[in-house]
Amino acid sequence: MTATANNNPRQVVRVQTADFSVADEYAAIANDNSDGAVVTFAGKVRDFNDGSAVTDLTLEHYPGMTEAVLVQLAEQAYERWPLNYVTIIHRVGRMELGEQIVFIGVTSMHRKAAFAACEFLIDFLKTKAPFWKLEAGEEGNNWVEARDSDEQAASMWNDDAK
Amino acid sequence: MIQVLFFAQVRELLGTAKVEVAAEGITNTEQLREALAAKDDKWAKVLSSEKLLVAVNQTMSAWDAVVVDGDEVAFFPPVTGG
Numbered sequence: 001m002t003a004t005a006n007n008n009p010r011q012v013v014r015v016q017t018a019d020f021s022v023a024d025e026y027a028a029i030a031n032d033n034s035d036g037a038v039v040t041f042a043g044k045v046r047d048f049n050d051g052s053a054v055t056d057l058t059l060e061h062y063p064g065m066t067e068a069v070l071v072q073l074a075e076q077a078y079e080r081w082p083l084n085y086v087t088i089i090h091r092v093g094r095m096e097l098g099e100q101i102v103f104i105g106v107t108s109m110h111r112k113a114a115f116a117a118c119e120f121l122i123d124f125l126k127t128k129a130p131f132w133k134l135e136a137g138e139e140g141n142n143w144v145e146a147r148d149s150d151e152q153a154a155s156m157w158n159d160d161a162k
Numbered sequence: 163m164i165q166v167l168f169f170a171q172v173r174e175l176l177g178t179a180k181v182e183v184a185a186e187g188i189t190n191t192e193q194l195r196e197a198l199a200a201k202d203d204k205w206a207k208v209l210s211s212e213k214l215l216v217a218v219n220q221t222m223s224a225w226d227a228v229v230v231d232g233d234e235v236a237f238f239p240p241v242t243g244g
Contacts, residue, residue: 027239035220043244059243060169060170060244061226062169062217062236062238064220064222065217065220065221065236068220090243090244100233101243101244102243102244122244125243125244126203126241126242126243126244127241128222128241129179129241129243130169130238130241130243131215131241131242131243132169132170132171132238132239132241132243133242133243134170141240143170143174143242144170144242145240145242146213146239146240146241150244
């Protein structure tokens with residue numbers, strides 16, 4: 001739905017209601033023979049959260065700010081690691097159990113940078129990007145609570161050396 | 163005027179996604195929060211949450227961040243995407 005333009009054609013940020021194809025996104029970033037590593041992450045709607053059954057969820061975001069934060073995170077990843085492609089896709093709206101929510105894909109010459117950047121991006125996305133999950137279950141609707149463990153995961157990157 | 167936006171649980175509890183507030187007498191995010199909280203008990207309760215976050219012109223901000231006429235200020239709970 002929303003594509004954010006920036007100067008680097010290999011840096012893609014999309015916030016959209018439509019589903020995405022991991023195969024297509026992989027193909028789009030795995031075409032450069034100077035890259036030895038492609039790391040991707042896909043996040044899905046899980047069946048249980050904090051002990052309650054989940055049937056579907058609705059993702060809300062802050063149009064404009066969300067895209068801007070994701071672009072900033074991608075730029076931080078480029079500053080920190082020698083990356084070639086960076087793709088961040090996050091869906092919004094209603095999603096059913098098992099559906100894909102988020103995709104992160106990064107490429108680099110070597111695996112260490114690609115693994116680290118991918119984990120950095122999802123850790124920071126979860127704590128910095130303005131998205132909110134409203135879960136629906138048998139016991140009604142429930143706004144998901146932010147987790148301390150997610151904050152801790154993101155804060156680890158502040159202390160880490162490259 | 164200051165354009166004020168609310169998201170997620172904050173929007174739902176207040177029953178509105180957007181209000182306009184006159185900029186007179188408001189110089190920072192905390193003063194804007196207090197002006198909105200003075201509306202009634204419900205607004206006071208929702209906007210007194212320790213976990214409440216604030217963004218000024220779509221950038222995460224502190225509670226002493228400067229707010230001026232024409233700014234867009236958003237209040238929302240901790241983020242839960244990914």
